[in-house]
Amino acid sequence: MLGRVNHIALAVPDLAAAVETYRTTLGATVTEPQALPEHGVTVVFVTLPNTKVELLEPLGPQSSIAAFLAKNPAGGMHHICYEVEDIIAARDHLLLSGARVLGDGNPRIGAHGKPVLFLHPKDFWGTLIELEQV
């Protein structure tokens, strides 16, 4: 069911500083910041030869990134995003397997304009999983 790793996401308390670290210290190519109020984040992608790193800063009072940073003030790895060909088939398989699909269970449009779903970290060895249909 799983395809490539689309991105690994890091929650950061200061997006501008994190972008500077990736651009200058690590010599990586980064995108312009993109505000996604419907997801409660501002996002920058670091583009790598084999995948992407997604830098996430909280946007708005209900942001799940704000909750994560309250527990991890220095930031840290927030989720891993795997590609799937058919997100509805993947969701239905996961629900039948007993996994918790977050939200109302329906895919939302993510940062790449594609449908995404999130799976509860307690069902996947402490790691929040995002699925993106490609």
Ligand SMILES: CC[C@@H](C(=O)O)C(=O)SCCNC(=O)CCNC(=O)[C@H](O)C(C)(C)COP(=O)(O)OP(=O)(O)OC[C@H]1O[C@@H](n2cnc3c(N)ncnc32)[C@H](O)[C@@H]1OP(=O)(O)O
């Ligand atoms: C940019 C758009 C999009 C894209 O296209 O790429 C994105 O990536 S948006 C990214 C932000 N959106 C989301 O994360 C949506 C899904 N997340 C959630 O629904 C919630 O964050 C959550 C995973 C259900 C956590 O909810 P919260 O209320 O913040 O925390 P809890 O205290 O209820 O957490 C329960 C339990 O899980 C642990 N936890 C929380 N977050 C993570 C995490 N990122 N990784 C691993 N574990 C996590 C938390 O510590 C709790 O554990 P215990 O303390 O042991 O109970």
Ligand SMILES: [Co+2]
């Ligand atoms: Co993501």
